[in-house]
Amino acid sequence: MKTRKGTRAGQYVALLGYLVFLAxxxxxxxxxxxxxxxxxxxxxxxxxxxxxxxxNFRQAFDEQPLLDAALNSLVAALGAAVIAVxxxxxxxxxxxxxxxxxxxxxxxxxVVSQAFPFVLVIIPLFLVLKNLRLINSVxxxxxVYVVWALPFALWMLVGYVRAVPAEMEEAAAVDGAGxxxxxxxxxxxxxxxxxxxxxxxxxxxxxxxxxxxLVLLKTPEKQTLPVVxxxxxxxxxxxxxxxxxxxxxxxxLPSLVVFALIQKRITGGMLAxxxxx
Amino acid sequence: MTLxxxxxxxxxxxxxxxxxxxxxxxxxxxxxxxxxxxxxxxxIPILVLSVGPLLYGISLAFTDSQxxxxxxxxxxxxxxxxxxxxxxxxxxSFRIGLLWAVGVTVPQFLLALGLALLLNEELRLRWLARxxxxxxxxxxxxxxxxxxxxxxxxxxxxxxxxIRDLGLGDGRDWLSGLSTxxxxxxxxxxxAGMPQTTVALLAGLQNTPRELHEAAAMDGxxxxxxxRTVTWPALKPVALAITALNFIWNFNSFALxxxxxxxxxxxxxxxxxxxxxxxxxxYGQFGYAAAMGCVMVAVISVILAVHLVxxxxxxxxx
Numbered sequence: 001m002k003t004r005k006g007t008r009a010g011q012y013v014a015l016l017g018y019l020v021f022l023a024x025x026x027x028x029x030x031x032x033x034x035x036x037x038x039x040x041x042x043x044x045x046x047x048x049x050x051x052x053x054x055x056n057f058r059q060a061f062d063e064q065p066l067l068d069a070a071l072n073s074l075v076a077a078l079g080a081a082v083i084a085v086x087x088x089x090x091x092x093x094x095x096x097x098x099x100x101x102x103x104x105x106x107x108x109x110x111v112v113s114q115a116f117p118f119v120l121v122i123i124p125l126f127l128v129l130k131n132l133r134l135i136n137s138v139x140x141x142x143x144v145y146v147v148w149a150l151p152f153a154l155w156m157l158v159g160y161v162r163a164v165p166a167e168m169e170e171a172a173a174v175d176g177a178g179x180x181x182x183x184x185x186x187x188x189x190x191x192x193x194x195x196x197x198x199x200x201x202x203x204x205x206x207x208x209x210x211x212x213x214l215v216l217l218k219t220p221e222k223q224t225l226p227v228v229x230x231x232x233x234x235x236x237x238x239x240x241x242x243x244x245x246x247x248x249x250x251x252x253l254p255s256l257v258v259f260a261l262i263q264k265r266i267t268g269g270m271l272a273x274x275x276x277x
Numbered sequence: 278m279t280l281x282x283x284x285x286x287x288x289x290x291x292x293x294x295x296x297x298x299x300x301x302x303x304x305x306x307x308x309x310x311x312x313x314x315x316x317x318x319x320x321i322p323i324l325v326l327s328v329g330p331l332l333y334g335i336s337l338a339f340t341d342s343q344x345x346x347x348x349x350x351x352x353x354x355x356x357x358x359x360x361x362x363x364x365x366x367x368x369x370s371f372r373i374g375l376l377w378a379v380g381v382t383v384p385q386f387l388l389a390l391g392l393a394l395l396l397n398e399e400l401r402l403r404w405l406a407r408x409x410x411x412x413x414x415x416x417x418x419x420x421x422x423x424x425x426x427x428x429x430x431x432x433x434x435x436x437x438x439x440i441r442d443l444g445l446g447d448g449r450d451w452l453s454g455l456s457t458x459x460x461x462x463x464x465x466x467x468x469a470g471m472p473q474t475t476v477a478l479l480a481g482l483q484n485t486p487r488e489l490h491e492a493a494a495m496d497g498x499x500x501x502x503x504x505r506t507v508t509w510p511a512l513k514p515v516a517l518a519i520t521a522l523n524f525i526w527n528f529n530s531f532a533l534x535x536x537x538x539x540x541x542x543x544x545x546x547x548x549x550x551x552x553x554x555x556x557x558x559x560y561g562q563f564g565y566a567a568a569m570g571c572v573m574v575a576v577i578s579v580i581l582a583v584h585l586v587x588x589x590x591x592x593x594x595x
Contacts, residue, residue, distance in 0.1 A: 007500070011395055011398060011400060012400065012401075012402075014391065014395060015395050015400055015402055015403075015406060016402075018388075018391075018392050018395070018406060019402065019405060019406055019409060021468070022406070022409040022410060022412065022413065022468075022471070023409050023412070024428075024435070025424050025425060025428050025468070026412050026416075026424065028424070028427060028428055028434075028435045029420075029423075029424040029427060032427050032433070040433045041432075041433070042433075043432055044438065044441075045432075045433050045434070045435065045438050047435075086318070087318040087319040087322065088319055090314075090315035090316065090318060090319070091315060091316050091318070091319035091320065093315060094312045094315050094316050098312060100312070102312075102316065106323075109323065109327070109328070113327060114522065114525060114526075115525050115574065115577070115578070116331060116529075116570075116574060117528075117529045117549075117550060117553070117570050117573045117574065118529065118531070118550070119550060119553040119554060119557060119566060119567075119569070119570045119573075120331065120334040120335070120567060120570030120571065120573075120574065121327070121330050121331055121334060122557075123334055123337060123557055123563050123566060123567055123570075124329075124330035124331075124333035124334045124337065125326065125330050127333075127563070128326075128330065128333075143322070143326060144326065146322060146326075147322050147323060147326040147327045150319060150322070150323060150327075154319075204415060207417070208415075208416070208417035208418060208419075209417075210417070210418055210419050210531075210532040210535075211531050211532060211554075214535075215554075215558055225417070226417050226418075226419040226420075226532070227419075229417075229419050229420070229423060230419060230535075230536060232423075233423075233426075233536070241427055241430065241433055244423055244427070245423070245424075245427055248419075248420045248423040248424060251417060251419075251420055252415075252416050252417065252420050255415040255416060255417060256411070256412070256415050256416070258415075259411055259414065259415035260408075260411065260415075263411055
């Protein structure tokens with residue numbers, strides 16, 4: 001289709017506007033992270049630091065236990081991602097291949113679980129975990145994260161299972177392969193990329209999560225990165241901007257890297273899910 | 278979009294009835310033993326840590342449960358709800374929550390629709406926009422809040438500096454101003470939620486039949502007419518689903534505003550979730566906070582039902 005020149009120009013102006021809106025806060029964060037305290041105190045901040053420095057990063061590590069927090073985040077996110085995928089994949093397989101009442105109920109749960117405010121879930125969870133002595137512990141948090149990641153994991157995995165033609169499994173069965181054999185040697189390899197993408201997405205979600213971690217983790221040495229980051233902001237809302245920006249920037253890097261890896265697959269999977277009909 | 282596709286999938290008949298079942302005796306409506314074995318590892322955690330707590334949470338709303346109390350909790354009927362009815366602070370928070378949810382969801386949808394339409398064209402910087410759109414999506418919400426605090430910072434922030442450069446005055450303290458705090462956090466909410474909405478709408482756009490578009494263009498239909506008659510009808514289910522989901526997510530959002538203003542100044546940005554969180558974990562009123570959660574679910578369900586039914590019915594002749 002031909003587009004008139006004026007329209008095209010207008011489209012580019014609009015696109016440029018979007019690019020600026022999406023990018024500028026992040027660029028400002030990076031710029032602030034590398035500015036020395038003197039520049040942050042001056043009234044006319046510049047886009048580029050005049051004297052870039054790494055002091056903020058050093059200070060951030062001195063002020064808060066960032067390394068411990070990163071380790072806690074890593075354990076929580078890895079644990080949640082691995083367990084969620086391990087238990088979600090078989091269930092997703094059943095949901096995709098069998099049209100049972102159970103599969104329908106599970107789909108219903110996936111939808112309904114999105115609508116409930118976390119506060120209604122967290123109070124009972126808090127009481128239950130307290131009785132199990134799993135408050136203020138990373139394993140307790142992992143349990144919560146697994147269930148919290150399940151709806152989306154199931155959703156994605158059901159799509160990936162549907163993309164594996166049932167005919168291939170049937171052909172293997174005709175050739176005399178048992179059910180387990182079929183799953184292991186035919187279905188699993190075809191599903192693997194989807195499983196990895198789902199695990200990575202669950203990893204990012206858990207790495208970024210704040211509310212459950214805030215409620216369930218009480219002592220600083222058990223807390224995850226997002227919770228520790230909020231400690232940079234003082235009681236009166238006054239923050240030491242440089243170290244705050246530096247720590248925030250570092251905490252974002254893992255999510256950005258992982259997301260860049262799976263972006264095609266996530267958006268592609270969503271597109272496929274929505275387009276295929 | 279999850280909703281839309283889920284519904285579509287549920288309704289859709291299976292493409293080919295399988296002549297032979299490889300999965301044992303599992304007919305429709307029944308689950309064979311092998312399937313149970315596959316389902317249980319996920320089903321047990323779901324029941325124990327999601328469905329169970331949800332029901333437990335709803336039942337807590339009818340008790341006087343408090344944190345750190347030694348006496349057993351008691352059933353108190355609807356007393357919590359009667360108290361809530363007269364709790365003007367809660368209803369003020371509820372009003373702010375609705376303002377925030379609508380104020381974020383509507384611009385989010387319009388901006389995302391614009392971006393999706395642009396990304397659907399053969400423009401040159403498309404890849405860059407796609408790459409940048411990841412940033413708000415992948416970022417921890419806490420970092421998004423921190424980042425915008427730095428942007429809004431009265432002295433070292435880029436916003437006030439730009440205003441000063443343009444000669445529009447000295448700028449202001451956006452997040453502590455009584456009148457600016459809510460609009461300021463709404464802008465952040467819009468920014469943070471744009472990528473998901475854009476991706477969903479882009480998926481819907483790529484679903485619209487290209488030939489129809491071209492035929493309409495041949496017949497001399499302008500861009501707006503083509504949008505109204507070809508694009509929008511195809512996009513509508515996706516648009517409805519994503520706005521409904523966004524509305525729910527936004528109404529229940531917590532971390533962004535917790536970091537940006539913590540509900541201040543003077544409660545002007547105290548969303549219902551922040552209110553309920555304080556009630557439960559600062560003052561220890563578990564039963565009362567659970568009742569707030571129930572009211573939130575109930576009101577949101579009614580609003581959504583009205584919205585969806587109204588749109589599905591009334592929108593057809595548009």
